[in-house]
Amino acid sequence: MDPHLLRTFVTVARTGSFSAAAAHLGYTQSAISQQIAALETDLGLPLLHRRPVTPTEAGTRLLEHAEPLLLRLRAARADVLRTAALPAHRLTLAASPLALNTRLAHRLARARAAQPRLEVTVRTCSRDEVSGQVAVGEAEIGLADGIAAPSDPLRLPDAGPITTTGVSEEELLVALPADHPLAGRVGLRLADLVDARWLQTTLCPVRRLRDLAGDGFRVALDYTGDDVHTVLNLVAAGHGLTLLPASVLPPSSVSASAVTSAFPASAGRGVPLSAPRLVHRVELLHGALPDGPAARLAADLSG
Template identity: 70%
Template sequence: MDPHLLATFVAVARHGSFSAAATELGYTQSAISQQIAALEADLGLPLLRRRPVEPTPAGARLLEHAAPLLLRLRAARADVLRAAARPRHRLRLAATPLSTGPVLARRLAGVRARRPRLEVALHTCGLDQVTAMVAEGEADVGLVDGIAAPSDPLRLPDAGPMTTARVSEEDLAVALPVDHPLAGRAALRLAGLVDARWVRSPLCPLARLRDLMGDPAGDGFPTGLEHTGDDVHTVLALVAAGHGLTLLPASALTPLVAGVPLAAPRLVHRVELLHGTLPPGTADLVKDLSG
């Protein structure tokens, strides 16, 4: 299967338009049609309905495979280029919103103090994008976070060979409105909160909580409000206003909400550093950041 044809198929399916895909990829609409026809001929199946433009069942199945396949190809190219790169005085970091806490800030300050010429660029985004940026060479190092059992590694998307290292682990707390009946408790159990309303956000994915409670397909932890952003202050404001609870590292809480330690199950907020093949001169920087 030609990866160029696969990338064209993904673009057409994403836009729902041959002409829009042609504009994005720099081809004529006729060339896009020919590439899709070639891919369909290779597989012997129709992949797109034409009016409206949308995937067939076979096309939808192919889309499930397309993104990780194309990512692995881009990652392989980036890995080869990194291995042959020249040393430079620039560090590109991609990080999830809750991974860049005080521990990292102190370590990064130490790195820069020892290397005054070092330029640092930090880009904040979601876990999937951090992983993709590192795999594709757009970032030298990634920092990701999530909820895990103590010392357990985080679950990361498959983006090819990648090295991970623990940066920190921190206790979790349930964030509630200050006048919530449970706000005065010394600790809370997650099992006692499965019927409470929660703020669903990338900072606290409810599917992960259901998985941890052994009920991945259940209806526990109902959504009181869904927030698609990654700003912790917005999430805390929603909790304070009574839209639902959330689970965050204790250091992320503010006086806006009440924070009650999570007693059971034993879970932590884990931060990991990840990288592929490092450019020359970058390995010692990574060692300093991971502690």
């Protein structure tokens, strides 16, 4: 299958319009129609319903393969070009919402102090987007965070030849309203919370909890953003529970007057997750880095 035809198919399927795909890709609408027809002829199957423009069953299956294939092709191109890239002092660091924690922010500060000419742009995106941006060369370095067993790697999408290194692990807390009946507990087991109401967030997907502890974990509210202040406000107002790293909110064992967290105690309290043994893990991602500022920054962030 021609990658150019695949890219056109993915764009039409995602935009739901031949004209929108034409505008996005810089072709005429008739050229888009011809490319889709050529792909359908190659496979011998219709891939798109025309009115409205939606994938057929075969088209849906092809979409599942096409996007990872196109990503791998872009990653291969970026990986080859890195071998000839000149050292640059302007770098992009892609980071998922809770990846750049206090410890890593201080490491970044020390790295910049050691390289005064270094200019770093920090770009926040989803965990899966971090690996994709690193793979295709849109970011030289990435930091991805997620929930994992101690020392276990994160489940990141296969985006090509990327080096991953664990750079941070910290305790997970169950985030509760300050007046919640369980807020005074020393620890909580995830299995005991399957019937609780949970927030569905990009920071803590409910499907991940189900993978770890079985069915249950009702979604009380779906929050599609990545702002931790908003998540804490939703928790404090009783919209649902979630899991957050210990550095984000004060533990319930600390009195309100002694809290030194960046967030007030009224924004919610945290009870340590006692079982299963899980941590908030951050991994450093990068492709092949020639000796230079990017390689030194990666080494500094590693520890």
